[in-house]
Amino acid sequence: MSFSEDDKVQQKLTRVRPPRVKITYEVETGGAMRAVELPFIVGIFANLAGDAGAADMPMPYKQRQLIEIDRDNIQDVMKASGASVDLAKVPLPPETPDGKPQRDATKLTFGTLDDFSPLAVVRRVPRLLARNDARAKVRGLQARAEIDDALANVLDRICEPDQAALRAAIVARYGDGADASAYSEPDRWAALDIQPAPAAQLVVAEALSADNVLAQLLGRLVITQPADGEAAPAEGTAAPADWQDARVTLGHFSNAVLAVSDADMTATRKHAAQWIDGAVVKIDQYLSTNVDAILHAPSFQKLEATWRSLSGLVANSETGTMLKLKVFNTRREELQNDLETAVEFDQSTMFKLIYEAEYGTYGGNPYSVLLVDFPISNSAVDIEFLGKLTQVAAAAHAPLLAGVDASMFGLKDFSQLAKPRDLQKIFEGAAWIPFNEFRQTEDSRYATLVLPRLLLRLPYDYTVSPVGFNYIEDISSDQHRPSTDPGNPEADEVGSKTVNIDWDAQFLWGNPAYALAQRITNAFSLYGWTAAIRGEEGGGMVDGLPLYQYRTDRGSEVLFCPTEVAITDRREKELSDLGFISLCHCKGSSRAVFFGGQTVNRPITYLSDEANANAQLSARLPYMLAASRFAHYVKVIMRKKIGGFLTRGNVEALLNTWITQYVLLDDNATQEVKASYPLRSAQIVVTDVPGSPGAYKATMFLKPHFQLEELTTSIRLVAELPAS
Incomplete structure (x- = not known):
């Protein structure tokens, strides 16, 4: 699958990049100064093994490491992960008169994406x-x-x-x-x-x-x-x-x-x-x-969706020395148990891998973004899990991306998202108290929840693409919804009958957090900065989504929405206010766009307009990515200065001189230039720590270039009356 088609291959190979941010720090080597840039690293936590149990995993949980993954080694990583599906857990069609489902003792293993194809499955059973x-x-x-x-x-x-x-x-x-x-x-x-x-x-x-x-x-x-x-x-x-x-x-x-x-x-x-x-x-x-x-077995779909999503991210990210993807193979139960059983969050294996091994280690390269491939619902268990994940993310200044389960909204699937009249009213219920309380925490600004799911591949059809035998994937179901369902914006407007398609269970849906992560890595590849991740012209375009057409019972051709549901402007604004980022499909095309940038955090309302503006900015993903990136550099710069003869004034002058090279005072500059110089103004204030000589506290004041959030228009009609 392709998340993006920003450039032709030839253009990627020969293009001269637009001005890009090069956030660097200087290292003294033999009397000379050398500029050093930190790589942008995305850490991914996902179940790459499927049905493989703890005994089948290559190594115990606490001994695993995040593995760097790219186009060259993705198949090796898949083989080493032990990716498998146990058919003994999959009920197969009955072959005997008693009608009992059949069970097969075969364990399907996967080493390439082709192993998920129908013919590859047939050949291994x-x-x-x-x-x-x-x-x-x-x-x-x-x-x-x-x-x-x-x-x-x-x-x-x-x-x-x-x-x-x-x-x-x-x-x-x-x-x-x-x-x-x-x-x-x-x-x-x-x-x-x-x-x-x-x-x-x-x-x-x-x-x-x-x-x-x-x-x-x-x-x-x-x-x-x-x-x-x-x-x-x-x-x-x-x-x-x-x-x-x-x-x-x-x-x-x-x-x-x-x-x-x-x-x-x-x-x-x-x-x-x-x-x-x-x-x-x-x-x-x-x-x-x-x-x-x-x-269509849930275990098979989950594993295929994970690997197709991960492969799409790898294929559409320009990985190299300055952009890296690292993946950690874990079942949700293992990760959740690790965070819950630790005496404190900083004693967990995840914290040691993300914070101590990189951000907290001399010479380490901090993680810039974390992606967790486990959907989050509104249950108290899931919110507690999200809270502990966010604690690690906040400590390492690495914003966390995750998908949302439809049960977060009390729905079976996202195709029904258009039904509720007022989403805000739903979140006032008792079942959403843990989520609302989490939104009020400071750490919640490091959490980003993305919806809805996106289509990863078209249903198999031998008349369109040969699969080895005459196979047309069955996407029908008796539990279908009417074609006039408002939750299906692509429905036949005049139809009153039903379209016998199982939208939720038969199609292969993927986590939209991977698509957002790809927009972030694309922005970094282009500009060295991650502000350009929103809007059609601002870097938020997801292209190349699979397009599936079907004929309704009234005879009309309908384009299936590849993002599970088409989200209107009004609903997108509602979701943003509730702390979600929505992927909005462009009707009649293979494109979708991330318009919002809201993190889970609910900005606190103050009496001052300036304080309210700061609270809202600090709750948006592009600005959290910016602040986190600068925090990493300040940490690395000052760690190298420890032991030097620096006063408070020396440290403050050093940091302010460094950060001013990323400030652009021109509000009328082009989109590309603003993407390359992300700050409108910046100041770092260093203060003494009372009672600790030589210890200082640095506070960064960052003002980014504002991005258009919404526009209210008014129309005034003026009629010229004839003179009497």
Whole structure:
């Protein structure tokens, strides 16, 4: 999937970048000064292993590290993570009369994104692979018959209504094809003692009998002819390879075509090619129902969504020495338990990895942004989890990004987001007290919650893109919503019937926090700064979303919304006021835009307008990213000055001289220039710490360039009255 298409590949390779911020600090080396820039690092916490239990993980939780990931090693990271789905936990379609779901002991493992495709799944599940092999063999037999009239006549003869004896002779030798296990016996079939008739002894179709039908069929399929007068090798691996392959082909023809269609063949006259077509259709139906059950299993969808989202972020981020992505493989329960069982948050493994190992270590490179791939609901457990995550983020000055679960709004899925008349009223309920209390904390300005989910791939359809067999992914459901549902802005306006599509469970939805993270990394790549992450012209455009069209029961073509729900301007403003960032789809296109930049924090209302303005600015993500970036540099700069003979005035002059190079006084400068010089004004005040000689406290006052939040317009009509 592609999150963005800002430039053509050639432009990326040859472009001259616009003026970019280079926030640097000077390091003295042998009397010379060298400018050093801190890299921008995104830390990602996600379950990369799927159903892999603690025993299956490469190492215990406390011994794991954040692994740097890029285009070159993403497949290695996937393999090392132990990504897997246990089909024993996935109910598959019943195959017995009692109607009980089937269970499969196969454990699917993943090393590339292609492993999530339907054909890759089929090839790794033995009973599905056996059916697919049968499909390939009978199709191959059909293709041979199309160019060999003699073989076609023999097959047609076998399928005639009055030739039940011929069919019985073949089926009896190969076993009961009605048994699903019979599809997986190619090794036994290859070793059967069936010798092909020599070319000179082949007879016409009318001369076939129960005694010679197998030999006659094999004789037309093999290439290696038995030597005259000599006993031909017939059993096991001693037989020529083409003999073994021909025996297997006849086995699949027997069990997939003859055994399952014998009763129909007795009553209906068709060519063998038609019976093979019918058998292939049945195999495709069997494969499709099983693949649907696997692809739509929650565990499979979660793992696929995580890896497709992560791959999209990696592919669309210009990683290198100055921009790094690091990922930590953890189950939600492990991360939550780590934060909850620690005596204090600074004793947790996550704190040690994010703060102590980098921000708090000499020579370390601080994390700039954290992304947690676990959706947050309004439950007290989730809010406590979010609070502890935010404590770590605040300590390390690394804003936290996370997705929102639809249950945060009391909804089953985000497609119903347009239904509530007033979202603010919902959040006044008792179930939202923990969330509202969290919004009032200082640390909550480091938390950013993003919605709604976005579509990661189109449903599979062999008529659009071949998948190896005739597979069209089933996206229908009996629990569908009417096409006039206001929660579906793409609905048929005049339709009164229903569209039988399961919007929530059958499509593959991803965490929008990855898309926001990609906008942040893109802004850093372009400008060395992360202010340009909002608006269509301001860097908030997400492009290349999958477009799915479907036909309603009224016959009209409808474009499916790739962001689960189209959010209106009014609703986006409501969500922003409640502490959420919304991804708004541009109707009739593959684009969506982040317009808001609100963190979870609810700005405190003061009596002073200036204080209110400062509170609102400090609760917006672009400004939190800016403040955090400067905090990292001040930490690194002053750590190198420890032990030097510096007075309070020396330190203050040093820091103010350094920060003024990122200030632009021109309010009329272009978007690109403002993105490169992010501050309108800045001042650092250093004060003495009473009772601690040589200890100082630095306070930064940063005023960024304001970004357009909203515009109120008024229209005045003036009518000129004629003179009397």
